[in-house]
Amino acid sequence: MSDVHGDVWARGAAADHAVNVATGGPPAWLLEALRDALAGAVAAYPDEREAVAAVAARHGRHPAEVVMLNGAAQGYGLLGARRPVVIHPQFMEPDRVLGAERVVLSDPYMLDPGVVPEEADLVVIGNPTNPTGVLHPRGAVAALAREGRTVLVDEAFMDFVPGEPESLAGEALPGVVVLRSLTKILAVPGLRVGYLLAEAGLAQRLREARQAWAVNALALVAAREATAERLAPIAARAQQDRAALAQGLRAALPGATVHDGAANFVLVHLPHVDGVELARVLRAEDGIAIRPAGTFPGLGPGHVRLTARGGEVDARLVAALSRRA
Numbered sequence: 551m552s553d554v555h556g557d558v559w560a561r562g563a564a565a566d567h568a569v570n571v572a573t574g575g576p577p578a579w580l581l582e583a584l585r586d587a588l589a590g591a592v593a594a595y596p597d598e599r600e601a602v603a604a605v606a607a608r609h610g611r612h613p614a615e616v617v618m619l620n621g622a623a624q625g626y627g628l629l630g631a632r633r634p635v636v637i638h639p640q641f642m643e644p645d646r647v648l649g650a651e652r653v654v655l656s657d658p659y660m661l662d663p664g665v666v667p668e669e670a671d672l673v674v675i676g677n678p679t680n681p682t683g684v685l686h687p688r689g690a691v692a693a694l695a696r697e698g699r700t701v702l703v704d705e706a707f708m709d710f711v712p713g714e715p716e717s718l719a720g721e722a723l724p725g726v727v728v729l730r731s732l733t734k735i736l737a738v739p740g741l742r743v744g745y746l747l748a749e750a751g752l753a754q755r756l757r758e759a760r761q762a763w764a765v766n767a768l769a770l771v772a773a774r775e776a777t778a779e780r781l782a783p784i785a786a787r788a789q790q791d792r793a794a795l796a797q798g799l800r801a802a803l804p805g806a807t808v809h810d811g812a813a814n815f816v817l818v819h820l821p822h823v824d825g826v827e828l829a830r831v832l833r834a835e836d837g838i839a840i841r842p843a844g845t846f847p848g849l850g851p852g853h854v855r856l857t858a859r860g861g862e863v864d865a866r867l868v869a870a871l872s873r874r875a
Contacts (some may be wrong), residue, residue, distance in 0.1 A: 683811015
């Protein structure tokens with residue numbers, strides 16, 4: 551079947567393990583800030599300056615190196631290339647936008663910079679990668695850079711990694727563009743909150759490639775309010791929940807391969823199981839949504855992605871899988 555986003559699988563389900571946003575919905579401090587800003591936000595054209603300053607301060611960058619985006623996915627369309635390459639398994643949107651060549655990594659899906667063709671002038675890689683959860687060493691990612699090439703590092707899930715030791719967001723490396731999304735950690739997919747970080751000259755060219763007023767005013771409020779201190783407790787909970795879910799899955803599904811990863815989800819390979827059919831049965835009979843992952847290049851029909859929700863919700867997921875997988 552064609553690639554279907556997790557939100558489609560989640561529709562109508564009582565328990566959503568298909569969409570990989572943080573558990574619990576938008577935090578109270580963000581909802582309060584959005585309510586306070588609503589009247590002014592909708593009555594004036596968006597002004598990016600405060601959001602840009604906040605993002606720059608959070609990553610130790612100059613404001614000139616920040617480009618606000620209508621969701622991180624907008625960033626893929628700003629970069630032109632003659633020979634783009636996407637490293638898979640990976641989020642499929644860059645393939646759709648760029649028509650890129652694919653380099654597919656094998657299990658355990660760790661990056662080897664040498665597998666990328668020298669002629670590639672744009673290389674896209676996720677870190678941590680969706681759906682594998684793999685956190686690539688920053689040195690290996692940086693090694694992809696060379697003269698005449700742009701490296702686009704999608705760090706949409708890096709907020710979930712305490713301390714972000716493998717992030718390149720804090721460095722202005724030549725030819726390296728870091729994409730970030732606040733959609734996942736803030737659980738606000740409807741706001742489309744993203745940005746990219748790049749050297750000032752490249753950032754200026756990408757900024758000018760956007761349409762006018764590219765980011766709505768409420769998304770800018772979210773970017774302004776999302777300090778590292780506020781995000782840390784959300785990440786800590788996600789790490790705890792993911793580790794507990796992985797442990798439960800290994801105990802309940804001895805024949806499965808569980809890729810624990812570094813984000814808020816777990817990739818599981820269930821031999822001899824059709825992930826699409828499993829997802830349909832779980833949703834229809836148990837009210838549980840999961841994300842079949844067989845459409846990601848390099849994965850097969852037995853792969854499923856499971857977002858950790860914690861406690862009894864995850865316990866019901868593990869029990870349902872043990873009965874049906």
